[in-house]
């Protein structure tokens with residue numbers, strides 16, 4: 001392959017890329033396949049690319065224009081086929097997907113979703129699950145998470161809904177579906193908008209329906225640490241024609257160029273000179289590029305195999321820890337896609353998280369908090385306008401006692417076995 005890369009550069013007659021640069025570049029790529037990047041025994045994430053992604057990227061570099069084009073379009077179509085939705089809109093990250101969903105819902109008159117409206121959210125999520133809500137003037141109402149699924153507590157949500165509520169945001173934490181059936185029914189009977197942040201849950205299903213497709217729109221992330229990796233990248237899924245047009249326009253400068261002739265925002269005139277540069281919405285530039293699109297297509301084809309291995313790892317993880325008396329694990333509702341393996345310490349390890357992290361790290365095991373932990377304990381919360389429904393006790397316990405281990409497309413049986421040994425050793429070593 002590397003000969004081919006070199007000969008491609010040589011044949012390209014480019015005087016910009018020097019030979020030294022080529023060999024440095026080649027060396028770097030070769031090294032990325034070696035474990036140096038992932039020195040630790042059990043890292044939180046691992047690269048799921050092989051030569052196929054790299055080879056195809058080099059082929060793509062022969063094209064002079066790498067901005068959003070055919071590969072992105074094809075990836076969107078293939079993604080829609082994958083999760084059985086009418087429309088997919090690719091963006092440059094999962095955070096951008098969340099932002100674009102909110103911007104579109106607010107700007108589209110169909111939803112009558114306005115500044116000052118209330119949206120119910122779980123207290124565990126990602127900073128950019130919440131940031132766009134306050135940027136668009138929404139009032140957040142935090143509800144505790146379910147102690148078993150660690151997603152928004154579907155029973156508390158039912159009590160939290162008031163006349164002021166306009167929407168519910170479900171965040172499928174660590175690949176585990178929220179109780180989307182109950183949430184969807186609740187939204188339908190109260191005329192609420194259901195939105196899903198599915199950035200951690202690609203491949204999760206409930207009765208074979210993909211998460212990220214239950215609400216009016218769902219976001220996905222293809223960041224390096226996620227189920228498929230496009231460098232950076234994200235996707236929005238929706239079945240709503242009008243919302244789709246808003247997403248397309250807002251993704252690209254607020255213009256109408258990518259819209260059909262007749263559309264929900266501003267019909268085209270037929271005069272290309274006008275139609276290509278007509279700006280109708282206060283938009284962004286959140287477009288992905290062709291490398292993201294191309295790699296997304298390759299990764300999506302490989303994804304069933306990746307997911308199978310994640311499930312195999314999860315089966316073993318559950319076998320090891322399901323009835324543990326020193327930690328609690330997430331109960332999956334529907335079919336989780338097991339983004340990672342969460343542990344909430346209890347019994348002899350309760351409130352001993354620093355010690356556990358220390359011992360795991362010493363033994364080459366990377367850990368991190370369960371997503372944001374309690375988002376309200378993060379300084380960014382001061383930028384949100386919010387209220388809290390009842391108490392956040394389960395969130396608080398996860399915040400204090402929770403940590404998670406990675407899961408990926410490789411067999412992690414040795415790693416998980418070692419984690420169990422380390423945890424049990426802590427109890428004996430420190431006489432807990």
Ligand SMILES: Cc1ncc(COP(=O)(O)O)c(C=O)c1O
Pocket residue numbers: 093094095096098125126128129171197199200221222223233234371
């Ligand atoms: C729940 C959730 N939402 C959104 C995001 C943002 O995705 P990205 O990193 O692609 O912007 C993340 C990132 O990990 C996430 O975990």
